[in-house]
Amino acid sequence: MSDQPVIDVCDVSFAYGAAPVLEDVSFQVEQNELICIIGPNGGGKTTLVRLLLGLLRPDRGRIRVLGQSPERARQRVGYMPQHVGHDPHFPVTAMDIVLMGRLGRGGIRKTLGWYNRADRRAALEALDMVDMTAAARQTYATLSGGQRQRVLIARALCGQPALLLLDEPTANVDALGESRLMDILKRLSGQMSIVTVSHDLGLVSNLVQRVICVNRRVLIHPTSHITGQVFEDLYGTQRRIVEHGEVTPGRPGNG
Amino acid sequence: MVEFLEALLDPDVPLVRYALVAGLLASVAFGVVGCYVVTRRISYIAAAVSHCVLGGIGAGLYLQTVVGFAWCDPLYGAVAAALLAAIAIGLISLYARQREDTVISAIWTIGMAVGLLFLYKTPGYAEPMVYLFGDILYLTKHDLWLIAGLDVLIVVLALGLYNKFLAICFDEEFARLRGVRAEALYILLLCLTALCVVLMVRVVGIVMVIALLTLPAAMAGQLTRQLWQMMIAAVLLCMVFVTAGLALSFILDLPTGPVIVSLAAVGYLLAALANRLWRRA
Numbered sequence: 019m020s021d022q023p024v025i026d027v028c029d030v031s032f033a034y035g036a037a038p039v040l041e042d043v044s045f046q047v048e049q050n051e052l053i054c055i056i057g058p059n060g061g062g063k064t065t066l067v068r069l070l071l072g073l074l075r076p077d078r079g080r081i082r083v084l085g086q087s088p089e090r091a092r093q094r095v096g097y098m099p100q101h102v103g104h105d106p107h108f109p110v111t112a113m114d115i116v117l118m119g120r121l122g123r124g125g126i127r128k129t130l131g132w133y134n135r136a137d138r139r140a141a142l143e144a145l146d147m148v149d150m151t152a153a154a155r156q157t158y159a160t161l162s163g164g165q166r167q168r169v170l171i172a173r174a175l176c177g178q179p180a181l182l183l184l185d186e187p188t189a190n191v192d193a194l195g196e197s198r199l200m201d202i203l204k205r206l207s208g209q210m211s212i213v214t215v216s217h218d219l220g221l222v223s224n225l226v227q228r229v230i231c232v233n234r235r236v237l238i239h240p241t242s243h244i245t246g247q248v249f250e251d252l253y254g255t256q257r258r259i260v261e262h263g264e265v266t267p268g269r270p271g272n273g
Numbered sequence: 274m275v276e277f278l279e280a281l282l283d284p285d286v287p288l289v290r291y292a293l294v295a296g297l298l299a300s301v302a303f304g305v306v307g308c309y310v311v312t313r314r315i316s317y318i319a320a321a322v323s324h325c326v327l328g329g330i331g332a333g334l335y336l337q338t339v340v341g342f343a344w345c346d347p348l349y350g351a352v353a354a355a356l357l358a359a360i361a362i363g364l365i366s367l368y369a370r371q372r373e374d375t376v377i378s379a380i381w382t383i384g385m386a387v388g389l390l391f392l393y394k395t396p397g398y399a400e401p402m403v404y405l406f407g408d409i410l411y412l413t414k415h416d417l418w419l420i421a422g423l424d425v426l427i428v429v430l431a432l433g434l435y436n437k438f439l440a441i442c443f444d445e446e447f448a449r450l451r452g453v454r455a456e457a458l459y460i461l462l463l464c465l466t467a468l469c470v471v472l473m474v475r476v477v478g479i480v481m482v483i484a485l486l487t488l489p490a491a492m493a494g495q496l497t498r499q500l501w502q503m504m505i506a507a508v509l510l511c512m513v514f515v516t517a518g519l520a521l522s523f524i525l526d527l528p529t530g531p532v533i534v535s536l537a538a539v540g541y542l543l544a545a546l547a548n549r550l551w552r553r554a
Contacts, residue, residue, distance in 0.1 A: 071450060092450050102444045108312060109494055109503045110443055118440045123452040131437035131453070157498045177451070 022085050024049050024181050024211040025070065030079030032065055039065045043079070043236045047181075052207040052225060055215045057232035063215050064100070066232055067185050070213075071097060084180055093122055096179030098170045100186040100215075106159055112169045113154040116141040119176030144172040148202050164195020171202065182206065184214040200225060277520045289523060292409035292476055295420050296515035296533075299472035302427040304508030306469050307490035308500060309431065309462055313442040318366055320483045321377045322358045322463060323470040325384030327479055329354020330404050331391025338395050347404075348419055351474055355467030358384055363460040407478030407530035409519075420472050427465050427472075438462065439500050476515070477530040485511060488537040492544045514540065 025047035032040045039062045047053055057063050068074040069081055072088030083091035096119070120137040122128050145151045148168040158166065167187055174182055187203075188196045204225055206212060214226075231237045280289045310319050333350020336342045358380065365376050392401050403411055431438065440448035441455045441462075449455040466486070473482045493506035518533030525532075 073446070073450075093452060095450075097447065097450055099444070099447060102447075105312070105314070107494065108443055109497050109500050110439070111499055114439065114499065115443065117436070118443070118447065118451065121437065121440055121448060121451040121453050130433055131435070131440070133436060173447070 026082040061233040096174030119173040144176040163190035300511035307486040311490040321381040325358030327388030328384040331388035335391040359463035359467035
């Protein structure tokens with residue numbers, strides 16, 4: 019891989035019909051960077067994610083992901099959606115879900131969607147990376163919000179992505195679950211490029227190197243430069259900023 | 274009960290035997306495909322497809338009797354209409370931007386209207402009730418071969434693509450991002466559903482067939498932790514309902530289709546009730 023940016027968004031605008039959602043958005047994400055996209059609800063975060071995945075096409079401008087068009091790059095992007103639109107009682111185990119990250123194209127086996135031993139091994143490794151090995155055979159319905167989120171991250175990791183795209187990883191997760199997710203992100207950072215999306219300012223810890231603020235337009239801040247003024251501009255109200263020091267340095271693994 | 278067993282074994286009365294074989298064969302496809310239909314939540318669309326089958330049956334009978342295509346079995350017409358309706362309705366539900374339910378309901382009724390018109394214009398034995406609600410008296414050995422062939426086709430496709438179907442039923446968008454052709458699989462799933470309907474036209478009829486597709490699967494879903502387990506349970510439940518329904522209808526001298534469907538409905542209600550009590554306890 020060359021030094022080209024992992025994500026290259028250039029003068030992108032997008033509108034749903036007449037309603038502009040994003041205007042003249044430009045930013046780049048470098049290799050192995052961990053960044054967070056934040057912004058108010060309705061500010062265009064999800065639209066930006068869908069553009070990066072090639073599920074939407076920009077009205078103007080150009081997007082390159084891993085040096086390719088978003089559609090072509092998909093196979094190398096690990097995506098964790100905010101919602102998994104289905105019924106919560108779906109009869110499916112954590113392992114079943116993680117294996118879905120191995121689906122793809124090419125060859126008869128892939129076309130039929132049959133998994134082999136390598137696929138199963140990759141799925142177990144991905145579950146191990148999010149500390150969910152013990153729950154591999156548990157049904158999705160019986161998992162807590164945080165555990166479900168970790169299973170979905172494992173599914174994204176299972177395809178051995180170069181870029182991990184997490185949409186609202188801390189939604190429906192309690193405080194303990196959130197700190198676990200942070201630990202996982204910390205562990206993964208440096209191994210791959212990671213983009214998380216959040217409306218939750220708490221995610222902007224010293225873990226994240228840069229913050230991309232989206233509210234129709236985009237502003238980019240190194241984490242160290244985040245001030246009350248930034249949030250005021252973004253959300254329109256004064257918010258209290260919590261200084262995120264190293265909360266639990268050298269935390270021993272997790273249970 | 275004894276008379277039912279005697280009838281089953283009586284070489285001079287093949288009908289009961291045929292009905293049981295047809296029902297048991299179809300149960301395998303129904304259990305497997307029914308689980309996809311229930312988890313993917315497309316039973317309304319499946320019902321629309323099944324009603325359209327009447328159009329094909331009517332056309333098939335008309336061609337056979339009036340036009341004189343002796344080879345044209347009404348079940349062939351049913352297969353053609355089922356596939357046509359599945360593809361048309363599938364494309365509409367995928368790509369129609371709005372009011373898809375209106376269009377689907379329209380196709381549903383147009384299919385039935387066309388079928389009834391053809392049946393009206395076909396002289397002789399073409400009684401709509403036979404196809405709407407099933408009648409095992411019309412089951413032939415030739416039908417059994419057709420049912421067996423379709424059954425194998427459906428089950429091989431449905432199980433061969435299990436992981437992909439599971440992925441689109443659970444999270445279609447993610448599957449698409451992984452390069453799975455979700456739209457094509459969705460249309461294929463509707464086609465398999467449509468062929469299932471044809472399997473049971475003779476025994477249960479096209480109006481009630483959806484109950485047998487969804488109720489055993491819904492019951493099975495309450496008991497199981499994985500989709501393949503749900504399928505096995507659904508197949509077994511379907512077999513139980515078909516066999517018990519056939520026996521009961523024979524003993525009580527009632528039409529077979531309604532008895533089978535009523536049994537499935539009672540089973541489903543009891544299961545739902547038990548599930549509720551179990552959770553409360």
